[in-house]
Amino acid sequence: MQTVREVMTPDVQTISPKETVQRAAQLMDELNVGAIPVCDGDQLVGMITDRDITVRSVAAGQSPDQAFVGDVMSTDVRTCYSNQDIDEVLGTMGDVQIRRVPVIDEQSKQLVGIVSLGDLATKSSSDAAEQALDEISTPSEPDRSETRH
Structure with missing residues (x-):
């Protein structure tokens, strides 16, 4: 069994919820990333993505x-645990x-890294990455109705 710890990126840069969207x-x-974990002290409280910035901030003016x-x-x-099986995380x-x-981390419950689909596809021996990529790439339904003017 290959675990997340074996393929994850450790020492991830985080940002505080009190920082500006500009920062x-x-x-x-x-x-050169599109997402950053948000931590209040040692506690993971969210993620901010380039999409969050665009859709929730810029689009709102x-x-x-x-x-x-x-x-x-x-x-x-x-989230996942560092000792978790990669096939489970891919699913x-x-x-x-x-x-x-x-x-x-299972014991401390603190952020110890981040694992991406790319990490799992390139560093793991699992065939589940291809299926996960296919599912992730399937367009999702809009989360609100569109009105055109």
Whole structure:
């Protein structure tokens, strides 16, 4: 059994919910990533993605230097444990259509890394990555009705 610990990216950069959306975007640019775990102290409280910034902040007309990460981050974050089997994590990623999952230590319950679909596809010996990618890439239904003017 191959575990998440074997393929995850450790030492992940995090951001505080009290930081500005502008700082989150700058950090994403510096790190060349599209998502950053949000931690209040040692506690994981959410994730902020480039999509959160675009859809929840910019589209709402918020000024990036006035809006806060805590106001636009996703709080319903799926996590996994570092000792968890990668096939199980891949199944979850496919089911809920996510490409990256924060990794939590089983004992301390603190963030110890992040695992992405890319990590699992390139570093694991599992064939489940292809199925997960197929499920993740299937378009989802809109979360609200569209009105055109």
